[in-house]
Amino acid sequence: MEKEVKSKLFRTDTKSLVGSVIFGIVFLLVSQASGAVDNLFFWGKLGMLLLNGMVWAFFTGIIVLLYKQPAGILAGLIEGILSVFYSPLWLSLTLANLVGSIVFSLVASRCSMEKLSHHLTAQFFCNFLGNACVCLGLVLVLKIPLQTAVVESLITAGVDWIGASFLTKLVYGKLIKTGLA
Amino acid sequence: MQTETKFDPRIRLTFCLCMILLAVSGLAVSIKAALLILVLLSEILSFGSLKKLRVVLLIITAAASQILLLQLLFNRTGEVLLTFSVIKIYRGALYDALEGIVQISLIAFSSVQFLSHTDDREGEAMLRAFGVPPKYAACVPLAAVFLPIIKSEFTAVQNAQRVRGGGAGMSQRLKLLFSGLLPFIIRSLRRSGDIALSMELSGFGRERERTELYPLKMNTGEKIILAVLCAILSGILLGILIKII
Numbered sequence A: 001m002e003k004e005v006k007s008k009l010f011r012t013d014t015k016s017l018v019g020s021v022i023f024g025i026v027f028l029l030v031s032q033a034s035g036a037v038d039n040l041f042f043w044g045k046l047g048m049l050l051l052n053g054m055v056w057a058f059f060t061g062i063i064v065l066l067y068k069q070p071a072g073i074l075a076g077l078i079e080g081i082l083s084v085f086y087s088p089l090w091l092s093l094t095l096a097n098l099v100g101s102i103v104f105s106l107v108a109s110r111c112s113m114e115k116l117s118h119h120l121t122a123q124f125f126c127n128f129l130g131n132a133c134v135c136l137g138l139v140l141v142l143k144i145p146l147q148t149a150v151v152e153s154l155i156t157a158g159v160d161w162i163g164a165s166f167l168t169k170l171v172y173g174k175l176i177k178t179g180l181a
Numbered sequence B: 001m002q003t004e005t006k007f008d009p010r011i012r013l014t015f016c017l018c019m020i021l022l023a024v025s026g027l028a029v030s031i032k033a034a035l036l037i038l039v040l041l042s043e044i045l046s047f048g049s050l051k052k053l054r055v056v057l058l059i060i061t062a063a064a065s066q067i068l069l070l071q072l073l074f075n076r077t078g079e080v081l082l083t084f085s086v087i088k089i090y091r092g093a094l095y096d097a098l099e100g101i102v103q104i105s106l107i108a109f110s111s112v113q114f115l116s117h118t119d120d121r122e123g124e125a126m127l128r129a130f131g132v133p134p135k136y137a138a139c140v141p142l143a144a145v146f147l148p149i150i151k152s153e154f155t156a157v158q159n160a161q162r163v164r165g166g167g168a169g170m171s172q173r174l175k176l177l178f179s180g181l182l183p184f185i186i187r188s189l190r191r192s193g194d195i196a197l198s199m200e201l202s203g204f205g206r207e208r209e210r211t212e213l214y215p216l217k218m219n220t221g222e223k224i225i226l227a228v229l230c231a232i233l234s235g236i237l238l239g240i241l242i243k244i245i
Helices: A002-009 A014-038 A050-067 A071-085 A090-108 A116-140 A146-178 B009-023 B029-047 B051-074 B091-116 B120-129 B139-163 B170-179 B181-201 B220-244
Strands: B080-084 B087-090
Touching: A002 A090, A014 A050, A014 A071, A014 B139, A014 B170, A014 B181, A050 A071, A050 A090, A050 A116, A050 A146, A050 B170, A071 A090, A071 B051, A071 B091, A071 B139, A090 A116, A090 B091, A116 A146, A146 B051, A146 B181, B009 B029, B009 B091, B009 B120, B009 B220, B029 B051, B029 B091, B051 B091, B080 B091, B087 B091, B120 B139, B139 B170, B139 B181, B170 B181
Parallel strands: none
Antiparallel strands: B080 B087
């Protein structure tokens, strides 16, 4: 049983290494695009990046499902460090990527990830812990009042939890069907 | 012709970390502003211009306007300075907004200063010097090579979606984002599979230990600077820890 969990948690071949680098860049590009779309809406202007958060949670999950660890951590680090050029919150984003990826893989190693409930459970921990890191960044770096930061993070985590769970289940299912996953 | 004085990347990284930690350590705004000037001065002295730091100006401006808006709307500390019908502007809001803007400027400028002057070769050598296995240190040059390639693929997918009827409106852009997601992921998956196969065929990962073409070397002066910066960094970390406890 322990061996099975370990094999579902780690993958260290070249394909997963290259995949983590490429998906780290894909993650960054789609995050940028979703951040730009967010800023068109009122929630983006108030600092709640709902679509960006959904894309973040989706990529955190899909990378772990496709390539496991340490690919999830590597992709998160690549995305976080390259986002230096796009966000002053890069440090808390990197931390959120690491925490999100680790908790998602811990849940994914114990579930088959074939049911929506598995995705909902994994994304719940991923979203709420990841957004807690972002909340820390909002308070410490941007100096946003604590109550405002907490409310913003809770709304973002709540919306993205549901959205990202459905999106991850849908896309992962389709990738399995194509035979690429 | 501009003269460049480039220190070892480990020195630049330690300097960057010091600045980031000082930015969030709760110092007075005036000290943070002085540190910001120090970062800009170090850039001018080392590289002759501020050209490479210009990339973050737009990001800082956008973040600053967001900080100001949120502070004016939600921060109610200190006395009321101005009143516009139902909106009241408090002294605390303006002070916190100023502190936030100085902080993000310091963090953004110091981190971009480090990243924009560190090439992939130096990044890989630095990671190897820190003891990261060569296989994982190779991620740095891989990311540098694939960033423009994947960017062009992303543009190609977006253009393909636009040709199929995607527009510039809000709902259209939202639709475009999600409809382009799956083709982009599939293209990236295929590409990563092909690249991994060709890398393995070229012998990547066959040897556990790899030789270095450009190993990092520090002279005595650089070693002293690094030691001083490490001492400062430890001091800052200790100060933050004591403050938390």
